[in-house]
Amino acid sequence: MCGVFGVYSRNDYVAEEIYLGLAALQHRGQESAGIAWIDEDRRINVLKGMGLLHEALDQSLLSKLTARAAIGHVRYSTAGGSHEQNAQPIGANYAQGPVAIAHNGNLTNFKELREVLENRGAIFQSTGDTEAILHVLAHQPNRRPLEALRRALIGVSAAYSIVVLIEDGLVAARDPWGFRPLSLGRRGDNYYVASESCAFNLLGVSFVRDIEPGEILLINERGLSSYKMPLTPGCGRLCSFEFVYLARPDSVIEGISVYMARREMGRRLAKSTRGECFFSGSTSGDADFVAPMPDSGTTAALGYAEESRLPYEAAVVRNRYVGRTFIQPTQRVRELGVRIKLNPSPDLFRDRSAILVDDSIVRGTTAGLVVSMIRECRTRSVHLRISSPPVRYPCFYGIDTPSKGDLTAASHTVGEIAESIGVDSLCYLSLEDMVESIGLPGDRLCTACFDGDYLREREGEESRNACERIFD
Ligand code: SF4
Known part of the structure; x- marks a missing residue:
């Protein structure tokens, strides 16, 4: 389980707000914390460290950063070990410019995806699955980042709620089954994306809506643009354990108060x-x-x-x-x-x-x-x-x-x-x-850890082929 947070603003410097948003999401991960932003020279910057937020990041340093868009992450490892190289966000500068990603969930076809990428020459720095998404972007040097990301997300299998920073703005996306929650908030002209709506309360941000399962949302100076992935699973798989234990009781997920549930x-x-x-x-x-x-x-x-x-x-x-x-x-x-x-x-x-x-x-x-x-x-x-x-x-x-x-x-x-x-x-x-x-409704919830009813997804050869088709 992890927590992700992202902010896009036309006017304000937002790095310190990332820190505060992550503080509200600390219950989702205590092993490491990090922040990424793009500077005036179009370079990606990442600060991250091990431990609780206040051990990993220096709030006073963040308050001085001149970043108008940034993403942050608190981590509990579920794929890859508890090491600094697996801390997030993960950032890179590639052929199409700067990019950084923070991810909550597990890519269930990571093994096949990594194999396909390594056969194409990718060298992984971490053992976590999130890095694979960055490699997929880098291996599509002629596509604009948003299109490359869209193709990557169609090729990977559940579960993900991600925030991505590209030069053109902040992107938020949720897998087509909607395993992990992801909320959109707004204060004035500033937009916020968080794993849980509780992160908005601290910042005086109004909850707008949940990011839809299968939605890719781009937030930039032109406002909000929503894209739908061409995958229609026909059922939802929102994690029921979020309501049992994971989420904070003051969060609202898909219109349901965690406290009341x-x-x-x-x-x-x-x-x-x-x-x-x-x-x-x-x-x-x-x-x-x-x-x-x-x-x-x-x-x-x-x-x-x-x-x-x-x-x-x-x-x-x-x-x-x-x-x-x-x-x-x-x-x-x-x-x-x-x-x-x-x-x-x-x-x-x-x-x-x-x-x-x-x-x-x-x-x-x-x-x-x-x-x-x-x-x-x-x-x-x-x-x-x-x-x-x-x-x-x-x-x-x-x-x-x-x-x-x-x-x-x-x-x-x-x-x-x-x-x-x-x-x-x-x-x-x-x-x-x-x-x-x-x-x-029961068909909108994942209950697999209670009843073993797992999502039937692409496996083995089929999954490998789906990964390879990303690059067609
Ligand atoms: S309900 Fe259980 S199996 Fe399904 S996503 Fe949540 S924790 Fe995992």
Whole structure:
């Protein structure tokens, strides 16, 4: 998962706004951050570094830059390792001028594309998939950048939401299935593009609309020009996990408030009988209160407490000065991170029965460690409620669940998971309730990590041929 941000202005210098926009998107990636802009000599400039935004970039330096269009990126690696050479944006000066790109998602035919490009002489600097798009542009030296980009995007397979800087302006594009969100905003004559609309609030930018699936939007001194890719999939694949966990609750995606969707998931979880459950004997009927796993379970826990008419207690305290465990790269750091980050309040748990609400169980590490800390408070019983279905399948579209081995629900029953986490009961929200809580038709959502219903795309030879046709 990554966050992208772009600004185009006729009058203002915008580099510092990129910094502020990325600050609002920090939850989408904490490994590296960067910014790219085109200077008065028509050269591309890139500044990037490892770590959180304030470690990677110097805000005071950006405030002095005279850039009227710029793009930025915060990264969590899903393709390619966590190295500085994979940090984004990636920029280059080629036959048609300067270009830089920042990407959220995963190109599912990257292997074939890289092979085709290397056979044409391309030398890759990074191991990430984003660089391939730049090489595709460079290998079409006689086409204008926008046309070269359009051909590149038709040849690559999902999933991408990208911002691209070319001499003629700022380009934003979303793959034809719309896996990853991308929003357009405006303040006066300035246009903004962001992975999530929450990035606009900080800057006083008004949300205009979502970039459409399959849309390529050019923003330049002539205003906005929208182009449609000639691919019509007939269904959408917006990531349902954005509503469950990834997006910030103050974001609006395709007209749906993430906060409202999450609260509805909690409500339905409290009353539904459709989800998968395990009870060891003690039921949640004796529960004294509902507590969220902060912050991922907070909004769903509010809905759960509302529906079940139980008190809501912030009984697990989060240390705000360490990052999200799910998006830290190694297992060892992740486990240590849980203990540093989350602590139950002993007085609230002692001799009481608690319903603990979280958004999902991926590896089970966080839930297991928190429940064992709760047990140390001499609690009567702990009932875990999950506001999404079991995650049984890996994601190939830009989220870090690359193998089934990482997913506890892929190889364990609900009872086995409950036992290994150490809870008295465990219930998941059903797929139907999750989709209905989001409120978009099921055929507009990707639910592959829950039900294994992957997009059937070009594979192997067919994909290689599609890549080669880019250059015809
Ligand atoms: S597989 Fe899951 S995480 Fe990946 S895009 Fe689909 S719903 Fe989102």
